Amino acid sequence: MTQRIGRRYFLLTLISALTFLTLGGRVLDAGTDPLPSWNEGDAKQSILDFVAKVTTAGGPDFVAPDDRIAVFDNDGTLWVEQPMYTQMAFALDRVKALAPAHPEWKNKQPFKAVLEGDMKVLAESGERGLLELVLATHSGMTTDEFTKIVTDWLATARHPRFNKPYESLVYQPMLELLAYLRANGFKTFIVSGGGVEFMRPWTKKVYGVSPEQVVGSSIKTKFEMRDGMPILVRIPELNFIDDKGGKPVGIYQYVAQRPIAAFGNSDGDLEMLQWTTMTNGPRFGLIVHHTDAEREYAYDRKSHFGRLDVALDAAVANKWTVVDMKKDWKVIFPP
């Protein structure tokens, strides 16, 4: 017993010493910037201030680690969404790849427009046309097959302007922000209008976000036994649209807790930001404003993809942080 206590005491002493040195290290390293790609300014400072206050034990705004939930939109908030959503580019490529098996598409809109590269006609097909494209290209295979299709496509597809893989067109300042929040005990979720199964194969590698922490739109799947083996088949029927008012619904369904911080860039994120911030306790809302036509894109109120209009006004009214990409970000993409 004495020996046991002796060892335990020795251990405690060691732990104390180690803790002291580690904390000492942190104090000494206080000059290390957790957000090196952010220029000094109101946006950066608002993030640092928020994280400091919710993590200060004993402080009036302290939030327990279990409740430190942060939600991020994906397209336009974590990666490029111009000249079109990446998933849209994927769907168009899939139409071309599948066309030989669908001779009828040559005379059927919106497929005809895709095959002829007529973006004007395609745009005119509207949401209904888009949905038809998505259902035709995202269903009919098993879930494992779809994951492979997405992974293979992302490995070879290139962004038309930057001529780089889409996975490399993520925002370095946002990667730092995700890591900074996680280092401070936050759970980080993606809450995207995009298809959840299109994102989950790569979010862990690219953002450090596990697949179950990705919320998105989805089509239905069906369980069946095929040749004696259990499979899930993707069927051409909408399951959930995770956009606008659907985002708080998706958060309630998948995240199961009200976040204390939300990050978006368009009107599709308005309700998510409202749901997150318009309640008691310390809350944080942030909108990425695309203002940098040279290094990325400049767009807001009139954009076709990622329109930022009502939410830009709401940001002022609700005191959400608005990131001016050109001014606030030292670099856009990872080096």
Add this chain to the structure above:
Amino acid sequence: MTQRIGRRYFLLTLISALTFLTLGGRVLDAGTDPLPSWNEGDAKQSILDFVAKVTTAGGPDFVAPDDRIAVFDNDGTLWVEQPMYTQMAFALDRVKALAPAHPEWKNKQPFKAVLEGDMKVLAESGERGLLELVLATHSGMTTDEFTKIVTDWLATARHPRFNKPYESLVYQPMLELLAYLRANGFKTFIVSGGGVEFMRPWTKKVYGVSPEQVVGSSIKTKFEMRDGMPILVRIPELNFIDDKGGKPVGIYQYVAQRPIAAFGNSDGDLEMLQWTTMTNGPRFGLIVHHTDAEREYAYDRKSHFGRLDVALDAAVANKWTVVDMKKDWKVIFPP
């Protein structure tokens, strides 16, 4: 710089010493039983063997921590489901509580049967009657209000036979199993046919399972601004049935990865166990067989709640572990 290296070296030495002592402690404690409420036998040994092989680095069956996903049914697997599902008892109590505001229920089935305590007529109303009860008692309020209703009810309701709060009628051996798996790097999810919002308010406290790691059936919710504040309202419309073939679908939607271990107790868990185990790599399936009428309940092929029939035969064919509650468990409930 020299000073910095010196400090780093000192730190590394300290960490090594601490690691050695900590690991030493683990080795010395190897005799400690991680499943003390399980009797020695095939069931317990099969769990220990599986965990050992998937966590042995360099071994042929090693599974990376990110892929160590375990899914648990709730009713009858983690807590008592007789004489009726707890959520059913909740729904009946809610009908009684809401009856004054619904005078029409006195003459309308299945509400009339509930108010008159006529369980036979209620049972005859079947799944459709049950659904009607659930929709009537689980919708019409905000999500926050529903959480409060559930929490308040669980704080006062008592099980009719054991006269204890439902939260205390959880299986001690399964609590140990959940903790044991998590200690070995597993993520533990609940995948229940029950309502997800009925479970999430208390699973962290009772099982150590965070609300976002609970999958279940659900009704729809709708975002709206009420008096200038964002709310989610529960609407009387089914969203998802997480039972039978729905369980693999729910796992795909919420857990986003195929589990390597699944735990259930009824035919409702069959497809989840098939989906988990009938594929390549090390897999584990377990069924809790209720064989202890004295300490809990004894039921299987003919039970109304938690029928275990097809899945009991499938367990043999698929070499799933079958727990004989009476023989394998030293205690049933936490002391």
